[in-house]
Amino acid sequence: MDAPLTPSLVTHLQQRLNADRVDHPDFIGPPLDISPLTPAQLGSLWPDIRRALRDPGNPAAQQLATAIVQQAAELELSPALDHSALLEALRSCLTWPEALEQLACFSGTPSAALAAELRRILAEPGAQWAANYPQAYMLTQWVDEEARGALRRWVEQHHGNSPYARQEFELLGQLEPRSQQALAGSEYWTGHHHLSADPARVLMDDAAYVEFSQQILNTAAQRLDTIHSGATPYVADGAFTTDDTPVIARAARVALLRDAPWLPPLMDILLPKACVAPTQAKTAPSQSLAIALGHCIEQVPTPESVQALRSALSLVRHAGIQKKLARNLKPAERGLAQRPEIALRLAPTSTPGKAQHGLLANCLESGLWQAFELPLRDWRAQLADSAVGSPFTRSLIWVAHCDHDQRRSFLLDANAQAMDPWGQSLDLKAGCRISLWHPLSASAEERYAWQKLISQRRIKQPLRQVFREYYLPSPPELESHHCQAFAGYSLSIRPLIGLARREGWKIDRDGGLNRCLGDVRVSFAVNTALYPGLEGHCLSGSTSFARRTDRHWQPMQLQDVPPQVFSEACRAIDLLVSVSSFAIEELAQSATGQPLPQMPAARREQRLNLLAGQNLTQMTLMRRHVLGMAFATLIEEGLVSLEGRHVRAGDYAVHLVSGRVTRNGAPVEVALAGQSGKLAALPWLPYDEVLLERIANTVCVLLNRSGD
Numbered sequence: 001m002d003a004p005l006t007p008s009l010v011t012h013l014q015q016r017l018n019a020d021r022v023d024h025p026d027f028i029g030p031p032l033d034i035s036p037l038t039p040a041q042l043g044s045l046w047p048d049i050r051r052a053l054r055d056p057g058n059p060a061a062q063q064l065a066t067a068i069v070q071q072a073a074e075l076e077l078s079p080a081l082d083h084s085a086l087l088e089a090l091r092s093c094l095t096w097p098e099a100l101e102q103l104a105c106f107s108g109t110p111s112a113a114l115a116a117e118l119r120r121i122l123a124e125p126g127a128q129w130a131a132n133y134p135q136a137y138m139l140t141q142w143v144d145e146e147a148r149g150a151l152r153r154w155v156e157q158h159h160g161n162s163p164y165a166r167q168e169f170e171l172l173g174q175l176e177p178r179s180q181q182a183l184a185g186s187e188y189w190t191g192h193h194h195l196s197a198d199p200a201r202v203l204m205d206d207a208a209y210v211e212f213s214q215q216i217l218n219t220a221a222q223r224l225d226t227i228h229s230g231a232t233p234y235v236a237d238g239a240f241t242t243d244d245t246p247v248i249a250r251a252a253r254v255a256l257l258r259d260a261p262w263l264p265p266l267m268d269i270l271l272p273k274a275c276v277a278p279t280q281a282k283t284a285p286s287q288s289l290a291i292a293l294g295h296c297i298e299q300v301p302t303p304e305s306v307q308a309l310r311s312a313l314s315l316v317r318h319a320g321i322q323k324k325l326a327r328n329l330k331p332a333e334r335g336l337a338q339r340p341e342i343a344l345r346l347a348p349t350s351t352p353g354k355a356q357h358g359l360l361a362n363c364l365e366s367g368l369w370q371a372f373e374l375p376l377r378d379w380r381a382q383l384a385d386s387a388v389g390s391p392f393t394r395s396l397i398w399v400a401h402c403d404h405d406q407r408r409s410f411l412l413d414a415n416a417q418a419m420d421p422w423g424q425s426l427d428l429k430a431g432c433r434i435s436l437w438h439p440l441s442a443s444a445e446e447r448y449a450w451q452k453l454i455s456q457r458r459i460k461q462p463l464r465q466v467f468r469e470y471y472l473p474s475p476p477e478l479e480s481h482h483c484q485a486f487a488g489y490s491l492s493i494r495p496l497i498g499l500a501r502r503e504g505w506k507i508d509r510d511g512g513l514n515r516c517l518g519d520v521r522v523s524f525a526v527n528t529a530l531y532p533g534l535e536g537h538c539l540s541g542s543t544s545f546a547r548r549t550d551r552h553w554q555p556m557q558l559q560d561v562p563p564q565v566f567s568e569a570c571r572a573i574d575l576l577v578s579v580s581s582f583a584i585e586e587l588a589q590s591a592t593g594q595p596l597p598q599m600p601a602a603r604r605e606q607r608l609n610l611l612a613g614q615n616l617t618q619m620t621l622m623r624r625h626v627l628g629m630a631f632a633t634l635i636e637e638g639l640v641s642l643e644g645r646h647v648r649a650g651d652y653a654v655h656l657v658s659g660r661v662t663r664n665g666a667p668v669e670v671a672l673a674g675q676s677g678k679l680a681a682l683p684w685l686p687y688d689e690v691l692l693e694r695i696a697n698t699v700c701v702l703l704n705r706s707g708d
Helices: 009-017 039-053 059-075 083-091 096-103 112-122 127-131 133-140 145-158 163-174 177-184 207-229 245-258 263-275 287-299 303-315 319-337 340-349 354-366 376-384 444-457 493-502 563-580 585-590 601-612 618-630 632-636 690-704
Strands: 398-401 407-412 433-436 490-492 513-517 520-526 537-548 553-556 640-643 646-649 652-655 661-663
Touching: 009 039, 009 059, 039 059, 039 083, 083 096, 083 112, 096 112, 096 133, 112 133, 127 133, 127 145, 133 145, 133 163, 133 177, 145 163, 163 207, 163 245, 207 245, 207 263, 245 263, 245 287, 263 287, 263 303, 287 303, 287 319, 303 319, 303 340, 319 340, 319 354, 340 354, 340 376, 376 433, 407 444, 490 493, 490 563, 493 537, 493 563, 513 563, 520 563, 537 563, 618 632, 618 640, 618 690, 632 640, 646 690, 652 690
Parallel strands: none
Antiparallel strands: 398 407, 398 433, 490 537, 513 520, 520 537, 537 553, 640 646, 646 652, 652 661
C-alpha cells in the first residue's frame, strides 16, 4: 500500500497561517524552510501572511508569518502577486509605503477595482501629495488622469518657491521604473539614513537622472555665485528652500558616486559659498545645503570633495555649521581610503606632509582587503615617482600581474629597480598591472623570504605588511554564517568603544559593532547594548558577514567571503580583542593622555590570570614571531627563549598577551623608562605596537638586571 501523500508546502503554510489560536505559544510547529517556494507560490500566500502579521490575538500565526517574511528577505524572494492577491493586500494597506510595496510585486495592468483602493489610500488631494511627490506620482499612475492632474496642481502650488523640487517632479516620467521605485521607496533624505536605502545608488545608473544632476548642480552653483557677487540680494538661509536642498544633495551624491569629472569645480563653489555669507555676518546662504553636502562627502568622498570640505571649514563663521562639518571630515578621510583607485590620484598633486602621508597610508592599507590594480604607468606616475608616494613605494612589497596569469612580488631597491624576495633583479613589463602584496596570497617560503629581507635591511614599513597577521576560517565553519574565533573574551567596554570608533567601527543598534569592507559588512557581536560612555565589561560573541543588495544586507557563508576580506576583518577584530581584553587598560588609553582609573589590585590580578589561560590569537602569534627575529642572537646565546605564551629571560617570564611579568610564577613589577612613541630599549622593530614595544623593553630591562 502506498504511503499517503503529505500536503504541499503551500497548503501546509496556508493551514498554519489560518489555524485557530493554539492553547500554548510553544505549540507552533517546527521552523519551516521556504526556499522551495517560487515567487508565484509566495504570492498566493501573501494575503494570509499579511493578515497573520496584523493579528496579535494569534501569536502562533503571527510568529510564523514573521519568520516567512524574514526568510524571504534573506533569500531575496519577492512575492509575485496576481490581481486578486494584490487587491486583497491593498485592502489592508493604510499608508502609501505599504501600498507601494505591494504594487512593486505586481506586473499586471491597472483596473477599476485597483484604482478605487488606491484612491482610498491616497485620500483627498492636498499638501501631503506635494510633499511626497515621488510616492504620490507612483500611486496616481494607477488611478486616473484626474488624480494625476490634481497632483500636478498641488506640486506647482506647494513648491512655488522650490524650482529644483518642481524640476525633479517633471523628470519622474522620464526615469526608468527602477529609479521611480527607488525615489518613492526611500526616506533617506528625510533624516532616516539608517532605516532607508539611498536612492542615489540606483539613480547613478539612470542616464536621465545623471544629466539632471549636472544641470541642477550647475544651476545651484550659479545662484550662489550671484549671491556672493551681489547680483542677488543676500538673505540668511534664503538661497534654497528646505524642499530644494534634498534634491540638490541627491544630485551631488549621484555625481560623487559616479566620480563625475565635472563635479570638482562645482563642489568648490557649492560647499564654501553655501556656508559663508558674502558679508562679515556669521550667517550662511544655506545651512541645510551646507550640512547636506557635508554628509554626502562623508559618505561618498573623492579627493577633490574632501579638499572642498577642508576649505569650507577654514572659511565658515557659523558655529553650528562649523561643528557639523568638522564631524564629517575625519570619516570622509577614512572613507576616501576605502576608494583607493580614486584616492591615489591625490598623491601626484599633493605636498608631502604628515596629513598627506597618513591619508596615503590608510588608502594603501585598504588595498590589502579590496582588490585594486594600477597599470604600471599609472603606478609610477601616482606613487613611485611622486613626492608623497615615493617613500611608500620603496618600503612596501608589490605584485606585478603579467601575461598568462604570471604573478611576481617585488620591492624597489635604492636605485628604484625591482627585486624579488631573494634579492634578484626583476624586469617589469610595460603591460603589467601592479597591486599591493598581501601575505595571504603568497607561499610560506615567499613570506619568510620577505620577512628575512625586510629584517636584514631594517626597512621600516609605513604599514604592517610582511609581518601582517592573516586568518582563515576553520573547515567546520566554512558552510556556516558565523565565525567563533573571537567569541568568549571578556572585554573592557571603554577601550573597546574608543578603539572601535578610531578604527571605523560603528555601534550596531541590534548589538555589537559593524564595519564595512567594500561591499561586505562585518558584524562583531557582544552580549551588551553598547553606547558611548558605557563602562564595565562585556562578553564577545560570533563574527558574521553580509553583502549589500539593492534592498538589504544578505548574510554570507564564510566560504563565500573573499579570503583577504575575511582575513582583514578578523585582524581588525583581533585588534579590538587584543586591546580591550588586556587587563592593562592604562596602556590602551595612554596615547590619549587620559588614563583610566586604576583597577583594584585583586580585580586586576584576577583578569591577568584569566588572560594567561586564553588561546593565543594570530596577532599575539605574530608578536612572538617578530620577537623571535628581533632577539635571534640572544636566543642563540641562550639568554632569551620563547616558550608557549611567554618570552623568558633567566627566571623571568613576560606574557605575550598581557605583558605581565612573573618570576618563578610570582608577579613582578618592572619599571620602564618613559617612552616618546619610539622604542628606546630596542633600536629597531618592523612595526609599531604599544604592547610589542612594552614586552621588548621589559625583556631588555630584565636582561640588564644583575644580582636578582
